[in-house]
Amino acid sequence: MKVFKFGGASVKDAQAFHNLYKIVKEHSASDQLLLVVSAMGKTTNALEQVLELAYSKSDYRTDLQNSYTYHQEIVQELFPQQSHPVYEELEQLFSKLQHLLQSFLTDVSYDLLYDQVVSFGELFSSTILHHFLQTQGLPNTWVDSRKYIQTDTTWREARVDWVWTERIIKRDLPSLLAQRPIVTQGFLGGTNNGLTTTLGREGSDYSAAIFAHCLDAESMYIWKDVDGLLNADPKHFSDTIRYDQISYQETVEMAYYGASVIHPKTIKPLANKLIPLYVKSFINPAGAGTKICDCTNDxxxxxxIIKENQCLISFGAKDFAFVSERNMGTIFNALSELRIKINLMQNSAISFSICIDLHQEHLQKLIQTLQDLFVIHYNTGLRLYTIKNYETLSTQKAMEGKEVLLEQRTRSTLHFVCK
Known part of the structure; x- marks a missing residue:
C-alpha cells in the first residue's frame, strides 16, 4: 500500500492530468494506492484573493469567475462530452462557494472563513481527478478527507486528533483500498461539528503523511516538478545537487528552516513508523529521485535555503537595562498570542532580535502590544539564508556582495539575514 501526493503543478492543465494518469496506471496494477491531490495550479492563491476582496466588502465576482473559467476550460479538454456529470458537480461546488461568500458575517473571524473558502481548491481538483481516472478506465473511490483527518479549531493550522483520526481511517479505508485506488484531498481536515479546517499552507504533504501513518503504508511518494530533493532552489541557484538518499533528521531540519520541497510537519508521522518517503519527478518518473529514510549521512x-519577505525586529529595554529572561518571556507570550513563529533569534546584553515572516497586520499588533515596554526597531523586505553543513567556500559564495544585518553560526549551520 502506497500513498502518492500530487501537488498543484502536477494537475495545472489537461496535459498534466494525462501525465498523472500514466504514473498512477503503472503503479495501480501491483500496488494499493491512495492519491492525495492539491489544488490545481495557483488556485489557492486565487481563492485567497477572492477571500480578501469578499471580506473587505469589495467586488470579488471577476476573480471568482476567472477561477471558474480556469477549471472549466481544463474540464472541457478532459471531458469532450458536455453531458458528463463532472460539469454539474463542478458547477455545484462553485455555487456553494459563491453562496458562502455572499453570506459572510462580519463577526466571524477571518481565519475561520479562510478555511471554509480556500478549501474549495482541493475539492475542485479531487473531483476532476476522480472523474478523469474513471474515464481512462481506472475505477477509483473519491473520499472526503475532512471526515477522516479530525482536528481542533486552530484555523489555518489545525492540530490533528491522532487517536480519532487513526481509528476511523483504519476502520474504513483498508477495505476500500482493497477494491480500487482512493482519491482524496490534501491540506484539509474537519472538526467534530462539520466545519472545514486547513493544516497550514502547502499542507498537502502533511495530509499524505497522516494517511500513510494511519494506514501503515509501505511507502509515500511526493511527485514534484524537480528530480528529487535538491540542495538548493533551482530558481536561485544554477548548480544544484540532488540527494540520492538523506535521513529523516536532515530533512526535518531543512524543512524547518524553509526548504520548500517538503512541508515541515511531513516527516514525523513517517519517521515514527519508519515509512520511507520518495521525492520523484512527475516529468521524469523513471528517474531515481530521492529516498528519505532512517539512515546515516556521513x-x-x-x-x-532562502526564506523571502522576512522582517527583523529588535527589542531593547527602555532604561538600558539588560534584556532578562523575564523580558524575553513577555515577548514570547505576545508572539504566542499572535501565532507568530520565530525563524531566527539572537540576544545581546541590551537587545533581543528575532526574524519572522512578514505579516503586516501581525507586525503592527505585536508593536502595539509591546511598545510601552520596549524600544522597538524593525526592517522589512529581507531574506533569511540558511546553509546546512556549510563549508568555508559555500559560506563565502553565499554572503558575497550582501549587506548582512544579523549572522549566527552553529557547528553545522549558518544563518544570516540580509537586504
Whole structure:
C-alpha cells in the first residue's frame, strides 16, 4: 500500500492530468494506492484573493469567475462530452462557494472563513481527478478527507486528533483500498461539528503523511516538478545537487528552516513508523529521485535555503537595562498570542532580535502590544539564508556582495539575514 501526493503543478492543465494518469496506471496494477491531490495550479492563491476582496466588502465576482473559467476550460479538454456529470458537480461546488461568500458575517473571524473558502481548491481538483481516472478506465473511490483527518479549531493550522483520526481511517479505508485506488484531498481536515479546517499552507504533504501513518503504508511518494530533493532552489541557484538518499533528521531540519520541497510537519508521522518517503519527478518518473529514510549521512553537500519577505525586529529595554529572561518571556507570550513563529533569534546584553515572516497586520499588533515596554526597531523586505553543513567556500559564495544585518553560526549551520 502506497500513498502518492500530487501537488498543484502536477494537475495545472489537461496535459498534466494525462501525465498523472500514466504514473498512477503503472503503479495501480501491483500496488494499493491512495492519491492525495492539491489544488490545481495557483488556485489557492486565487481563492485567497477572492477571500480578501469578499471580506473587505469589495467586488470579488471577476476573480471568482476567472477561477471558474480556469477549471472549466481544463474540464472541457478532459471531458469532450458536455453531458458528463463532472460539469454539474463542478458547477455545484462553485455555487456553494459563491453562496458562502455572499453570506459572510462580519463577526466571524477571518481565519475561520479562510478555511471554509480556500478549501474549495482541493475539492475542485479531487473531483476532476476522480472523474478523469474513471474515464481512462481506472475505477477509483473519491473520499472526503475532512471526515477522516479530525482536528481542533486552530484555523489555518489545525492540530490533528491522532487517536480519532487513526481509528476511523483504519476502520474504513483498508477495505476500500482493497477494491480500487482512493482519491482524496490534501491540506484539509474537519472538526467534530462539520466545519472545514486547513493544516497550514502547502499542507498537502502533511495530509499524505497522516494517511500513510494511519494506514501503515509501505511507502509515500511526493511527485514534484524537480528530480528529487535538491540542495538548493533551482530558481536561485544554477548548480544544484540532488540527494540520492538523506535521513529523516536532515530533512526535518531543512524543512524547518524553509526548504520548500517538503512541508515541515511531513516527516514525523513517517519517521515514527519508519515509512520511507520518495521525492520523484512527475516529468521524469523513471528517474531515481530521492529516498528519505532512517539512515546515516556521513557527509552530504551543503544545503542552501532562502526564506523571502522576512522582517527583523529588535527589542531593547527602555532604561538600558539588560534584556532578562523575564523580558524575553513577555515577548514570547505576545508572539504566542499572535501565532507568530520565530525563524531566527539572537540576544545581546541590551537587545533581543528575532526574524519572522512578514505579516503586516501581525507586525503592527505585536508593536502595539509591546511598545510601552520596549524600544522597538524593525526592517522589512529581507531574506533569511540558511546553509546546512556549510563549508568555508559555500559560506563565502553565499554572503558575497550582501549587506548582512544579523549572522549566527552553529557547528553545522549558518544563518544570516540580509537586504
Amino acid at each position: 557527509k552530504i553537500a551543503p544545503a542552501y
